Every structure is written in C-alpha cells, then in structure tokens.
Amino acid sequence: MADAADVLFAFADGVERSVSVTAGDTILDAGLAAELPLLYQCRSGSCSSCIAKLVEGETRQAAGHTTLLRSEYEAGMRLLCQTHAVGACRFEMGYDSEAGTVRATKANAFVDEVERIASNVVRLRLELAADNWVDFRPGQFFQISVPGIGAVRSYSPASTPKDLPRLEFLIRLLPGGVMSEWLTDRAKPDDVVEIEGAFGAFFLREKVRAPHILVAGGTGLAPMLSILDALREQSGRRPRMLLSFGCTDPDALFGLDAIMLREQWMPTFRSRISVDRGATGDLLGGTPVDALLPEDVSDPDTVAYLCGPPRMIEAAHARLEALGVKPENIFAEQFVPSETTGVTP
Ligand code: FES
Missing domain, CATH: 3.10.20.30 (Beta-grasp domain)
Incomplete structure (x- = not known):
C-alpha cells in the first residue's frame, strides 16, 4: 500500500x-x-x-x-x-x-409540553431559551442531554426550521432507558434541557420536483413530518408525495391526525398506514415496505427517504430499487439499538 x-x-x-x-x-x-x-x-x-x-x-x-x-x-x-x-x-x-459549513451548536431549551401520544411514544415540545439558537435541515437530528443524568440521546425533530424557536420530538419509550424514565417520571414544563446539533446527512434535498416516497417505521415518522412540512412550505409546484408509515399494532400508532391534515392541505400528498398485526378498517396489514406498489414508481427520478429500524431500511432499499428507484436517490436514516449512540427510536 x-x-x-x-x-x-x-x-x-x-x-x-x-x-x-x-x-x-x-x-x-x-x-x-x-x-x-x-x-x-x-x-x-x-x-x-x-x-x-x-x-x-x-x-x-x-x-x-x-x-x-x-x-x-x-x-x-x-x-x-x-x-x-x-x-x-x-x-x-x-x-x-x-x-457541511454549518457547524453544530449547543443551546438550552425549556420544556413546553410532554404528552404520551401512543402506547410507547411521547411527544416532547421544547422552546429555545432567549439568546440561544440552532439551525437544521428537515431530517437532521439533535442530541438531547437527559437532565440530571448527562447522557445524550439523538432524535430528529418533527417540526421544521420555520417553527424555531420551538422544536418538537417524537420519542419512543424504551424499558429502562434513561431518557424514557426522565420523560415518564420527572419531565415537566419549564425544565431546562441542553441540545446540540444539527447533525446528519439525512435531510431533504430541496428543489426536487420528482415524486417523493417517504417510508417510516415507528418514530421514524418524526423526520418525515418535518420533510413533508418543508415541502409544503416551499414555493412553486409541489411534487407528488407518498408516505408509507407503519407500527407494530394499532395501539402503537400515532400522528394519524397530523397525516390526515396534511392530506387535506396538499392534494399531491397521500398516505398508507400499516400495522404488523391487528389491522382493522383502513389499516393495511404488514410493514410499510409491503405497502409499496409497482405503480408508486412511474418516474425514474423518484426520490425516497427512509427512516426506521435497520431491517425496514434494508427491505425498503431492496423493494424501491426493484421498483426502479435509483440507489443514489434513496436517503436513509436507521435507528440503532443502542441507547448511547446513533439516532434512537
Ligand atoms: S461520523 Fe462516521 S458514523 Fe458517525
């Protein structure tokens, strides 16, 4: 060598x-x-x-x-x-x-609201303290320090940069997790948390007019809502957008009202919601990857954003490529099982 x-x-x-x-x-x-x-x-x-x-x-x-x-x-x-x-x-x-020229910054933020929105998901709303600021692209993630513990966990906002100084996170509760315990046992309005960011190469590529396919598993929905809202906020004709979102069972689902609202606001957006087990009514049985259909990829320049557990990302990559999406047009962020590194579920 x-x-x-x-x-x-x-x-x-x-x-x-x-x-x-x-x-x-x-x-x-x-x-x-x-x-x-x-x-x-x-x-x-x-x-x-x-x-x-x-x-x-x-x-x-x-x-x-x-x-x-x-x-x-x-x-x-x-x-x-x-x-x-x-x-x-x-x-x-x-x-x-x-x-890469925008450097991550640290900021203090106040807790606005902590709300359980599904069997194992909490919505955390923060507001940056005066004279504190951060910047991010929809899809990127922040590290949040667990107050009193100091451990950091990584989460992508469901909100957009235009919502700053407010930030919203959808956080999956993990048994024994330090962030999970803080959220369920101690977090309250006006608590101060330290955040750092933004990080990550998973973010919305702007000014792409080709159809967008978003595939989300569990709290992988958070960056997708940010990406959808950023597409809604951008000027000019919106691309066609499909969100395929899935959870394990109906009790674990969340964010459906937010998705339905966006369908009303954006005629070019549609969604499919699936659960691994217990599907009833309009819910599809299976994974959000199972819900992808050949007719979803009619444009060779289709772009896809994937966020969820590694197995879902692998399956979505394979399915989308088989349907004709170019590998370079597929952007993915996977959850890592560790609570100490990577973007956590
Ligand atoms: S900087 Fe290389 S994987 Fe995190």
Whole structure:
C-alpha cells in the first residue's frame, strides 16, 4: 500500500476537493484536517452522518463497529470515519458543499409540553431559551442531554426550521432507558434541557420536483413530518408525495391526525398506514415496505427517504430499487439499538 493516497471529494453542487490521505488516517480525519465541509458527528461508525459513495478506487474498512448495512456497502456506500484509502479514490458526497459549513451548536431549551401520544411514544415540545439558537435541515437530528443524568440521546425533530424557536420530538419509550424514565417520571414544563446539533446527512434535498416516497417505521415518522412540512412550505409546484408509515399494532400508532391534515392541505400528498398485526378498517396489514406498489414508481427520478429500524431500511432499499428507484436517490436514516449512540427510536 502506498504511504499516501489522493482522495477526491465531489460535492453535489459540483465543488470538488482533493486531499492526500496517509495510510493510518481515516478519510474523514484527513478531510477534516484539510477543513473540508464534511458532515459527521460520532466519528465511531454509529451515526451514519459521514456516509458517502465510493465511485472509483478501493478502500479498506477500519476494524470495529459500523452501522453500515450490507446493501449500502454493496451499493458503494462507506462511512468515512471507518474507511481507509487503498490507493487513489473518488467519493460522491450526496450533499452540496454548503451543507457541511454549518457547524453544530449547543443551546438550552425549556420544556413546553410532554404528552404520551401512543402506547410507547411521547411527544416532547421544547422552546429555545432567549439568546440561544440552532439551525437544521428537515431530517437532521439533535442530541438531547437527559437532565440530571448527562447522557445524550439523538432524535430528529418533527417540526421544521420555520417553527424555531420551538422544536418538537417524537420519542419512543424504551424499558429502562434513561431518557424514557426522565420523560415518564420527572419531565415537566419549564425544565431546562441542553441540545446540540444539527447533525446528519439525512435531510431533504430541496428543489426536487420528482415524486417523493417517504417510508417510516415507528418514530421514524418524526423526520418525515418535518420533510413533508418543508415541502409544503416551499414555493412553486409541489411534487407528488407518498408516505408509507407503519407500527407494530394499532395501539402503537400515532400522528394519524397530523397525516390526515396534511392530506387535506396538499392534494399531491397521500398516505398508507400499516400495522404488523391487528389491522382493522383502513389499516393495511404488514410493514410499510409491503405497502409499496409497482405503480408508486412511474418516474425514474423518484426520490425516497427512509427512516426506521435497520431491517425496514434494508427491505425498503431492496423493494424501491426493484421498483426502479435509483440507489443514489434513496436517503436513509436507521435507528440503532443502542441507547448511547446513533439516532434512537
Ligand atoms: S461520523 Fe462516521 S458514523 Fe458517525
């Protein structure tokens, strides 16, 4: 192996930057040392923020943990914080060079409201404290510190940047989880929480007129509501939008009123709601991936956003590609099982 390799980073807006990466450095470390506008957060293979597509050359994966799915790896995707260059290579970044120039910030926020909205989901509404501010793109995530504990958990807002200084999160309750215990036992209005962000390469690509397919499992609905509302707020003709949302059973469903309202507001939007078991009435039986139909992909430029557990993401990737969606038009954020890293359910 050569001591150093030239790695080219091609951003979606046409900006290209080249960096020499020594054998011992990860590609992310070398890019950040050269002050490239790269998205990242954990630097340990857990959050998928540093994902990029290898289009030329060869790489070697660092030992250790990675949340990269097999289907993503086979499609050329790499987590740059876990990747070494084996000779010259070229990466497509999947976002423009502006995206990585906005640095994450810390802010204090007051609890506005904590409400149980399903058997295992809580809606947390926050309002930024005076003189505190954050910025984000719909789909990105924040880290929230659990008051009194200090542990951080990652969640994507269901609200949009236009709703700031208010932020809304949909949080799945996990048995024994420190965030879950705080939300159910102690959280109350006017408590102060610290948040940091925004992070992540999963966000709405703007000005895309092609049809959008959104696939959400459980609280993966949160970033989809943010993306839908951002599409609603944008000027000009709206694209066709389909949301396929699913939970395990009817008791676990939430957000249906919000979805129905958006169907009334946007004639180009429609939804399908499914449950793994106990489907009645208009509910579909099966997963949100089962609910995708061949006629949903009539445009070769269709874009898809996926958020949910890894198995749902794998299945949705495979199904959408089989239906004709180009791999580069599929953006995914997966929940990771650990409560300590990544975007949690
Ligand atoms: S920064 Fe690479 S996976 Fe989080």
